Amino acid sequence: MSTTEESIQAPAHAAPTTKGGAVGYYIDDRLASANFTKRLVDKVFPDHWSFMLGEVALYSFIILLLSGTYLTLFFNPSMTEVIYNGSYVPLKGVKMSEAYSSTLAISFDVRGGLLMRQIHHWAALFFTAAVSVHLLRVFFTGAFRKPREINWVIGTLLLVLALLEGFSGYSLPDDLLSGTGLRIAQGIIQAIPLVGTYVAMFLFGGEFPGTDIMPRLYSIHILLIPGILLALITVHLIMVFYQKHTQFPGPGRTESNVVGFRLFPIYMAKAGGFFFVVFGITVLIAALVTINPVWLYGPYTPSQVTAGSQPDWYIGWLDGAVRLMPNLESVVFGYTLSWNILVPALVIPGIMFTALGLYPWIEAWATGDRREHHLLDRPRNAPTRTGLGVMALTFYMILVISGGNDIIASAFNLSINQITWGFRFLLFILPPLAFVLTKRICLGLQRRDNNKLLHGYETGRILRLPSGEFIEIHEPIGEAEKAKLLAKADVVPMALPSAVDENGVRNPKAAKSIARAKLSQWFYSDVIPTPTDEEMRAAAEHAAHELHEAESHLKEISQH
Amino acid sequence: MALSKRHPAALFAVLAVALGTTGAAYAAVNAQTAPKVVAKTETQVEQGKQLFLEGCSSCHGLAAQGASDGPSLLGVGAASVDFQVGTGRMPLAAPGVQAMPKMPSYNEEETAALAAYIATLGAGPGIPTAEMLDTTNAELALGGELFRTNCAQCHGASGVGGALSEGRKAPSLMDSNAKRLYEAMVSGPQSMPVFADSTLSVEDKKNIIAYVTELQANKSPGGFSLGRQGPVTEGLFIFIVGLGVLIVAAVWIGAKAK
Incomplete structure (x- = not known):
């Protein structure tokens, strides 16, 4: 060697x-x-309020690490049964696990404990909400395109891990709600064909609930997932750093520069200040608004369940999917296949997360776009992508709302059965409708942008000509807006390849590229081209002429 | 002898006067107690019957035997009538799957009359006495256990109510007093099962009432309770208020930079 x-x-x-x-x-x-x-x-970072959504996620993660560390000092993840003898009188003398009794102790007997618990839980809701909205921002602006596909996949993994981390934390206090959630999770695992029951027995160390699950969830919640999250967040940020942040189109902004503020001192002051804003608002909410009042729910007992059992919002879509799914089961060779759990809790999220992670490649394949992109798309300028995104979001939102169908039913005096049937239909009707509507709105906005470029903006000043005609005075838009509007990249769909080769023989291999070209044409269909320089010049001349005419009329009037 | 000088009828006269006096005195004393009670019960039942015939019989039938629009009331007991009429659920505001509480249509005296009338039609649970509602020695924690085992699956662990099938619902218990809770348990209004004394003893009912009263008084030590609806309202709050405020802050910081 x-x-x-x-x-x-x-x-x-x-x-x-x-x-x-x-x-x-x-x-x-x-x-x-x-x-x-x-x-x-x-390092220069571009400036836009929507770029701070990822920061909210990062800062709430830091808040979670800090408040979580405090909670570990007092929480005891043990299923050993104790008789409660703490300060909360209505539960005095009740048998419960040490996990639940130590959660009660944190809430009522540890100094600052309840505030810390509420900070931790609210920050968890903040974290998942900010991750989700940040994802939407990246999707709708096309920030995932080459060269950032890998970072998009890391982001998808971060989302999945955030959901698992949230769910494991929700399960730890061992109150009636968290135990019910765990029971559902166990049912979902059992619904996996062939291996489900074995995996469930392995994870729970025997029958549900057993005594192993709490310490195991605890290790997963405070060590394993946060460790991976921290590592992936670091990689996520380093990649943003090295690939540089994307920016919205504007004057002086190109595909080969970044216009913004240096990290030090301006961006650091802004980001640092924003951290304290996020921290402050989280603490304010935690101090004023109660979250997960576990003392009301009581200790978990498999024989008990409470009306209005819901997961935290970020698991709500899965709960909603289970609630919407018709009760289908089939028996294959003596084994039960629970489609009613398998489809909503495993197949649908499997498809959704896979499609999410692979979307950059799906779009690149469908459009044939292999260029690097550092300038963001305005959502209206990618109507098909925006439409697809709103379609997926509509599907997701119907699932989320269905997760609260019982609360909706009792709050609005409706029949839960009718609501469920309504959502079953809407789940298939609304998303395609959302796609078409969104795309139409985007195209309309594009036309409006073109109008602004060609004819300027409407001033609201109406002029009546001697002939009796009314005209509205248009003024040309400013240079900054013009640069923004002109930055729309004109896209060309792939040409349809010939189905026969040069010898006139039918080419069987062409089928795939024909399908792809058709997909590309669908993706870019109804494309509205940005006005050419010539059109702009002609429009400007026309406007000048009109204005001149109007002015001469005005002069005539004032002379009379 | 002076006696012999008396008229032979004098003895009868004295006897008659004595009997008459005591009889009149007895009647006078008695008139203030026993006969009056008998008369009131009778008139109360009679009043109840009249009220029933006027206001209830169109659905429940002339003899309260039940009809297509309303169930039989034979044997439902006074507790059921007091609960349904006293909370305004009966008479129904509108036909439907759920009788909604409203301002009672009958005053206390009329409600008592209706209850007395229905109680004469068949044996059923009566209106709880003050002794049955006395929760001074109730066991709060046991009441909580019983509540979570028997009541929470419909009314929710925090007692704010929940949805049942086909538009029915378990109402919130936050405004129910001890008497109404007791009556609901023994009579099982609408979708609610009957918790007879053989299922939940009078003592257990007291424990549950004590726990629900505690839930009502619970001051929410963590701050605003968001209606105690659980994670749904918490999720709505974080998106509308939490993220809303942060986005405003982000826009503000962005604007400050320019």
Whole structure:
């Protein structure tokens, strides 16, 4: 085996002239970090409020780590039965697990415990909400396109992990709601064909609920998933750093630059300030609004269940899918296949997450677009993608709403059966409708943009000509807006390849590329081209002429 | 002898006066107690019957035997009448799967008359006495266990109610007093099962009442309770208020930078 030689170079510098310089050199001599730090603080980030949604997710994750650490000091993830003897009188003398009694102790006997619990739980809702909305922002602006596909997949993984992390945390207090949730999770695992029952027995260490699940969930919740989350978030951010942040089109912004503020000092001040805003609002909400009042739900007993059992919002869509699914089961070779659980709880999320993760490649394949993109699409300028996104979102939202069908039924005096049937139909009717409507709205907005480019904006000033005709004065739009509107990339659908080769023989291999070209044409159908320079010039001349005419009329009137 | 000088009829006269006096005195004393009670019950039942014939019989039948529009009331007991009429569920505001509570149509005296009348038609659970509602020595924690085992699956663990099938629902218990809770348990209004004394003893009912009263008084130590509807309202809150405020803050910070 041959060895390789690498030279060692001490950072070269002149003697320091100030005390601060001396400290800087001291650190640089040891860490060789000056170059890296300089590049870091000079990094430019573009500015838009929607870019801060990911920051909300990051900051709530930090809040979760901090508040969660405090909770671990007092929480005891044990299923050992104890008789409660804490401060909450209505449960005094009730048999419960140590997990539940230590949650009660955190709520009523630990100083600041209830506030910390509520901060932790609200921050979890914030985290999942911010991750989801951040995902929507990235999707609808096309930020996932080349070269950022891998980071999109990491984001998808982060979303899945966030849901698992949330669910494991929801299960830990061992109150009536969390136990009911775990029971459903166990049922879902059991519905996996062939291996389901074995996996369930393995995970729970025997029959439900057993005593193993709590400590196991605890390790998963405070060590395994947060560890992976932290690692993936780091990779997620490093990739944003190296690939540079995308930016919205605007004056001076191109595919090969980033226009914004340097990390230090402006962006750092903004981001740091925003961290405190997020922290402050989370604490404010946690101090004022109760969340998961476990003392009302009582300890978990498999024989008990409460009306209005719901998961936290981010699992609501799966609960809704289970509630909507008709009760279908079949027996195959003496084994029961529970379609009623299998389809809504495993097949649908499997399809949705796979489609989500693969979407960048699906779109690139369908459009044939292999270029790098650093400028974001305005959602209206990618009508088919926006339509697909709103379609998926509509499907998801119907599932979320169905998850609360009992609350809706009792709050609005409706029949839960009728609501369920209504949503079953809407689940198939509304999403395609949402696609068509969204696409039409996008195309309408594109036409409006073209109108603005060609004829300027409407001033609201109406002029009546001597002939009796009314005209509205249009003024040309500003340069900034013009740059934004002109940045729309004109797309060309793939040409339909010939079904026969050069010898006139039918080419069986052409079928695939024909299908792809058709897909590309569908994706880019109804494309509205940005006005050409010539059209712009002609429109400008026309406008000038009209204005001139109007002005001469005005002059005539004033002379009379 | 002076006695012999008396008229032979004098003895009868004295006897007659004595008997008459005591009889009159007895009648006078008695008139204030026993006969009056008998008369009131009779008139109360009679009043109840009149009210029933006027207001209830069109659905429940002239003899309360039940008809196509209303169930038989034979043997439902006074507790059931007091609950249904006293909370305004009966008479129905509108035909439907769920009798909704409203302002009672009958005053207390009329309600008592209706209850007394229905109670004469067949044996059923009576209106609970003050002793049956006395929760001074009730066991709160046991009441909680019983509540979660028997009541929470419909009324919710925090007692705010929940949906049942086909538009029926288990109402919120947050405004129910001890008497109404007891009457509901023994009479099983609408979709609710009857919890007879053989299922839940009088003591257990007291424990449950004590626990529900505690739920009503629970001051929500964590802050605003969001209606105690659970994760649904919490999720709505985080999107509408939480994320809403943060997005406004993000826009504001973006605007400040320019």
